[in-house]
Amino acid sequence: MPYILIQITKENVTTAQKQQLIQEATDLVVRVLHKDPATTFVVIDEVDTDNWGVAGESVSTIRNRQRIGK
Amino acid sequence: MPYILIQITKENVTTAQKQQLIQEATDLVVRVLHKDPATTFVVIDEVDTDNWGVAGESVSTIRNRQRIGK
Amino acid sequence: MPYILIQITKENVTTAQKQQLIQEATDLVVRVLHKDPATTFVVIDEVDTDNWGVAGESVSTIRNRQRIGK
């Protein structure tokens, strides 16, 4: 009965990528822990880049610097 | 001081339904655990059907099949 | 396909109380949102009173003051 939360920044994740995450994350707990896929949940939470911080900065700030740096 | 998270798919949940969830979930921990309602939080998290997977498939995929199957 | 998290302080919650929380929280989303109980999860997370803060104080500190105040 696993519950898997995949929290990521909202940066153009496609429906196909989401389907792959759901399928493979489910497969992972079925394979490794012998869980029943019928009661395995995968929730993908996409977070605005303004709302995610790493090393004390928002991902928006980090992405802006990366763009300028190119 | 309970914190209750109700995570569901975003499928036309009405304001009245949300109010009922908040009221009854609060009442549940007050009744069963004698908690103070003043410090009981209920958070409803509505998740896009593309972002919720069950049995290795997104709820969007499952809903599409259910519609066709009718 | 709801996922319900009930986070509370670890203060002698009995098995019977946990069963009642699980049963009634499941019933709540079945009744209000017409969800399938078979794919409704309820997770109870019991948190040490040292690890839960309200109003800037740990619940341990609050409970100690309440005991002395009696």
Next chain:
Amino acid sequence: MPYILIQITKENVTTAQKQQLIQEATDLVVRVLHKDPATTFVVIDEVDTDNWGVAGESVSTIRNRQRIGK
């Protein structure tokens, strides 16, 4: 390697306020627990006022009453 979730109601939080929350929450775990800021995440989750309940009522309901009461 801390993960800090700051869940608040969605009520006109500015980008500057979000940056301050990210910076100071990161600084807090670096200062108190000597954690590495490079692997410290801060996630701000803004919740619609219809979806957050306190004392059995939604924050929307509470805010409406506060507005009328003024």
Next chain:
Amino acid sequence: MPYILIQITKENVTTAQKQQLIQEATDLVVRVLHKDPATTFVVIDEVDTDNWGVAGESVSTIRNRQRIGK
């Protein structure tokens, strides 16, 4: 910068299984979303079977019935 939470019942999960979950869940977001593994967190949360409910019953109750049924 993904954060992956794998919440499962506490039922004799080995250190080797945990390592495999961490390695493969990290690999999944690196492969599908091109994320940096250095800032990918995986947290495994093991929940007591008394504290996890499915279909209105605790997993403890379900496991007891399964044992008797054998």
Next chain:
Amino acid sequence: MPYILIQITKENVTTAQKQQLIQEATDLVVRVLHKDPATTFVVIDEVDTDNWGVAGESVSTIRNRQRIGK
């Protein structure tokens, strides 16, 4: 009405450190967002080092290598 979750590895965090985290995290949302401390929750979740992964490895594995490397 903020809810702040501070998730860290379980590595000898003292009661005094927990109290400081609770006090300063509460103060942060009061100062920056003008929230009411009476309805501000801080939950500290200490995770076993076997159950936390970074860069595809458990923190236990990383700590062992750091000890040998000294």
